[in-house]
Structures are given as structure tokens and as C-alpha cells.
Amino acid sequence: MATSTPNLECRMYEARYPEVDQAVMIQVKDIADMGAYVSLLEYNNIEGMILFSELSRRRIRSVSSLIRVGRQEPVMVLRVDKEKGYIDLSKRRVSEEDIQACEERYNKSKLVHSIMRHVAETMQMDLEDLYIHVGWPLYRKYGHAFEAFKLIVTDPDSILDSLTREVKEIGPDGQELTKTIPALSEDVKDALVKNIRRRMTPQPLKISADVEMKCFQFDGVLHIKEAMRKAEAAGNADCPVKIKLVAPPLYVLTTQTLNKEQGISVLNAAIKACTEAIESKKGKLGVKEAPRAVSEHEDKRHLEQFTKLALDNEEVDGDDEDEEDTGMGEIDVENANVGITE
Structure with missing residues (x-):
């Protein structure tokens, strides 16, 4: 499982592409003639595009006021061509509920990804290998690996010891055998638990x-x-x-x-x-x-x-300097000497 030059690039989820009508977190990379090229942050920065017609429901007066290079925000997936790798996205069709749900999911996924990447780098492992045997099984079982990580803080053994992997071995008779072993070695498990406990502090x-x-x-x-x-x-x-x-x-x-x-x-x-x-x-x-x-x-x-x-x-306020004081000026409750800003 360990390699001398580990690959630390990997998508956050098991699916290689998002689903249509799913809100995803993107970062704007470039503004072109017809739209904006973006990276899908949860899918290892694969490229997508937002046409200008999908920026706003209203008439666009200034593109720069709606989208800027470097900005991160949730958008809606319109079309996915897995063969050609084309992903069409929309900013105007994403609702406030979609935005909130996407931000919450992304923040959780980003923390999980940061922990997983640090462990993979420290233990000289391919990040995708760690996801295959730990991260994605936890996503499937708990809905989100973040929820499993919260449980690992207090009870790592019951969560991680249930994860297994299959390996091929040659038996005494020369025949190939399939053997089930723990998904993690003890040193990798120890590194993962320590990182989770250090990073998974309650967020107010x-x-x-x-x-x-x-x-x-x-x-x-x-x-x-x-x-x-x-x-x-x-x-x-x-x-x-x-x-x-x-x-x-x-x-x-x-x-x-x-x-x-x-x-x-x-x-x-x-x-x-x-x-x-x-x-x-x-x-x-x-x-x-x-x-x-x-x-x-x-x-x-x-x-x-x-x-x-x-x-x-x-x-x-600047229209009438003689306006009557109504007792509602700018108040600084921490500074008793300041009551009204003229």
C-alpha cells in the first residue's frame, strides 16, 4: 500500500463525477467569451463551465459583479458528459437551500480531505488508496465520513476495526487465495486517529x-x-x-x-x-x-x-445637520463616553 512517491491528488467522493441537479462547490478559474471556466473543488478540480446565460435570472449589466476569478461558491450541475468530460453548471438555478446544504457538506468534506491527505503524505501512501479502503466505505456507511470521524474521536476501534480489505496470496499448494485483513495497519490507524482527534474540535x-x-x-x-x-x-x-x-x-x-x-x-x-x-x-x-x-x-x-x-x-443624516436628536444615534455599548456620532 505504501509507495516511494505517493500520489496525493484525489477526489473527495467515490463517484468520479457529480450528478445532474446536484449543487457543487466551484472555484472560478477564467472568464472567457461565452462563460466562465471553473474547477469542481470536490472532484479533484475537474473542469466545468458556466455560460453567461446561467449566471443570473435578471439582465446582466456587469459580469464582474456576478462572477470573479478566484471566487468559491456553490452552483447547480446541469449536464454531465462523462465520455468527453464536459460539465455544464448554473449559478442562477441554485436555491438558497441548495447553497446552505452545499456549503455545509463541502466544509465537512474539506476537513475530512485535509486529514486524509495529511495522513497519506505522512505515511507515504497514495491518497486514493486511503480513500478506497477507509474514506469511501465510511461515506457509504455513515452518509458522510465526517460523521464517522466524530465517532472516532471517542471510539476509534469500533469504527476502524470493522473496515477490511482483500489481498491475494499464494497458498502452500501454490494456488492463489483471497484473504481478508484489516483495512489499516496499526501505524496508519494510529496516525489517522491522532490527526482526527487533533482536528475534530467542536465548531461553535x-x-x-x-x-x-x-x-x-x-x-x-x-x-x-x-x-x-x-x-x-x-x-x-x-x-x-x-x-x-x-x-x-x-x-x-x-x-x-x-x-x-x-x-x-x-x-x-x-x-x-x-x-x-x-x-x-x-x-x-x-x-x-x-x-x-x-x-x-x-x-x-x-x-x-x-x-x-x-x-x-x-x-x-447628512441632509439636515439641525435634525432633532431622537436618542437613536450610533451607540457603542462598550464605550460609555460615546453616544452619538455627529
């Missing part, structure tokens, strides 16, 4: 909620500041709460936790504490988006929307 989830908070009383900005403090005080060591101004009157509450239900519960408690505090000063708080776990893609899109809101708000 980001929980987020959006609220609108207003207070038109005198010193309203101070009342909002105090309400923000009450919200953050509702957090704990496992789920610390942060609340930040996006653009008056919009605020976002966030926490990071290993337990999704606990994180949502803590943010709900923070919203309740904040509501009680601001209403006691005749202010008002409304929930725009209830607490929910957000993916990397959603968080990025959220930030872009909030940035636009903040910029739009700055333009409006």
Missing part, C-alpha cells in the same frame, strides 16, 4: 437576531445604551451575547455556542431583557428576525445588507 455555531429599538425620550440614547447592557448581561460564559448598532433603529444580537438550542434560548432571554429595559423608559423594541443559526453564506450576505443600510443612513 453563530446565532443571530435582528431588532428595531427606539426611544424618543430626553436622554433616549442613554436609555438605549442601558437596554443594550441588559441584553449583553443576559449572556453567559458559554453563550456570550453581543448587540451592535447597524443603522438606527436597527440592531443585531449575536452569540456563538456549541449548542444551537441553548444559543437561541439565550438570545431570546437577551431580547426580553432589552425589551423590558427600553419599555420602562417609554421606548419600543420590535423583533425583525427571530434568533436563528446562520451559515457563513448567510452571515456574509447579512453583513453586506447591513453595510448598505448604514451607508444609506449616513447619506440621510
Whole structure:
């Protein structure tokens, strides 16, 4: 199984090509006259193409605003010609649900691939050989090798000792025999378990909620500041709460936790504490988006929307320097001396 010059290039999954109507993670390599050439990151960087007509459902004003060289993102598989190696892809047909599912799968697969590649390199093995005897059997049995790796952290023997491989041997009578042996030697198994335990640390989830908070009383900005403090005080060591101004009157509450239900519960408690505090000063708080776990893609899109809101708000604020203070200026809850940005 070991070679002097191991091949460390291999696809992540047993299938050599993706299925039609499957969302896959790609990286843009080149923009041509008719579309963009991309690499399918989960399939050992085989080439695919996105025609310009498959970039957006709307009229394209600027290709560069929709797709850029180097960008990684999920797209939908339209056609696969296995004989010619052609793969046609679409960006406009991939839904938000497809994007989220693809990102979650890819992040898991990327971690598995990184561990497998490191073990293969360290033990001087072909990466595909390691996938054939360990990775892909675990994908088949557990749905994703990532799920098996999580179990290996605490119980490696029950997972890995069940994997076997067949080898050919010549018996005493000179006849060829098929013998079943463990899929991994003890040294390779030890290296794999050590790498999994080092890399498979729990990843915290980001929980987020959006609220609108207003207070038109005198010193309203101070009342909002105090309400923000009450919200953050509702957090704990496992789920610390942060609340930040996006653009008056919009605020976002966030926490990071290993337990999704606990994180949502803590943010709900923070919203309740904040509501009680601001209403006691005749202010008002409304929930725009209830607490929910957000993916990397959603968080990025959220930030872009909030940035636009903040910029739009700055333009409006600049129209009238004598505008009455409503107590909802830019608040930094961590700096008690800063209340309103002029």
C-alpha cells in the first residue's frame, strides 16, 4: 500500500463525477467569451463551465459583479458528459437551500480531505488508496465520513476495526487465495486517529437576531445604551451575547455556542431583557428576525445588507445637520463616553 512517491491528488467522493441537479462547490478559474471556466473543488478540480446565460435570472449589466476569478461558491450541475468530460453548471438555478446544504457538506468534506491527505503524505501512501479502503466505505456507511470521524474521536476501534480489505496470496499448494485483513495497519490507524482527534474540535455555531429599538425620550440614547447592557448581561460564559448598532433603529444580537438550542434560548432571554429595559423608559423594541443559526453564506450576505443600510443612513443624516436628536444615534455599548456620532 505504501509507495516511494505517493500520489496525493484525489477526489473527495467515490463517484468520479457529480450528478445532474446536484449543487457543487466551484472555484472560478477564467472568464472567457461565452462563460466562465471553473474547477469542481470536490472532484479533484475537474473542469466545468458556466455560460453567461446561467449566471443570473435578471439582465446582466456587469459580469464582474456576478462572477470573479478566484471566487468559491456553490452552483447547480446541469449536464454531465462523462465520455468527453464536459460539465455544464448554473449559478442562477441554485436555491438558497441548495447553497446552505452545499456549503455545509463541502466544509465537512474539506476537513475530512485535509486529514486524509495529511495522513497519506505522512505515511507515504497514495491518497486514493486511503480513500478506497477507509474514506469511501465510511461515506457509504455513515452518509458522510465526517460523521464517522466524530465517532472516532471517542471510539476509534469500533469504527476502524470493522473496515477490511482483500489481498491475494499464494497458498502452500501454490494456488492463489483471497484473504481478508484489516483495512489499516496499526501505524496508519494510529496516525489517522491522532490527526482526527487533533482536528475534530467542536465548531461553535453563530446565532443571530435582528431588532428595531427606539426611544424618543430626553436622554433616549442613554436609555438605549442601558437596554443594550441588559441584553449583553443576559449572556453567559458559554453563550456570550453581543448587540451592535447597524443603522438606527436597527440592531443585531449575536452569540456563538456549541449548542444551537441553548444559543437561541439565550438570545431570546437577551431580547426580553432589552425589551423590558427600553419599555420602562417609554421606548419600543420590535423583533425583525427571530434568533436563528446562520451559515457563513448567510452571515456574509447579512453583513453586506447591513453595510448598505448604514451607508444609506449616513447619506440621510447628512441632509439636515439641525435634525432633532431622537436618542437613536450610533451607540457603542462598550464605550460609555460615546453616544452619538455627529
